[in-house]
Amino acid sequence: MELGTNGSYYAVIFTSQRTEGDQGYGSMADRMEQLAGEQPGFLGVESVRDASGAGITVSYWDSLEAITNWKQNQAHLAAQDKGKQVWYESYKVRICKVEREYAY
């Protein structure tokens, strides 16, 4: 990942429970992932959903400003509205500063 100028970066943890049936969700999710990838400050995304409809998506950004800009993107706002109306039973968003990391 290309980090912010001070070497720090941010994670948005999105935990959600889907309603039943696709109802256009799959194609929207693909579109939003592609669109997020085109935003300034986007570093990457990891996403898992199981057969029960429980999902965790974590996206990574180089600044809080980049996260705010993406939250206010017009196409993303429309998806957020439909998410509340149709696609999600519930969700929670946590915006976090990554303090340290290690990998295997």
Add this chain to the structure above:
Amino acid sequence: MELGTNGSYYAVIFTSQRTEGDQGYGSMADRMEQLAGEQPGFLGVESVRDASGAGITVSYWDSLEAITNWKQNQAHLAAQDKGKQVWYESYKVRICKVEREYAY
């Protein structure tokens, strides 16, 4: 969640790819989730794994000290060793400070 004395809390984002076959993974994972829940400073955990073996687990803690203590727990250390040897093809751990959150 009961937060730390200053109202802040921390998230550990664990993203992983499982090897094939159970090989004792399921019972270990249940045991570790129960044991984590007994640790001082533990606030909660959310975990999803899909059919391909990709998983994201996020655990929440009231301090960095609580996270360090859990990382060094004896039974957890043994599970970490076996994780590298048997259960995981790869994983990444990110320790994060939750800056803000909202829910639907």
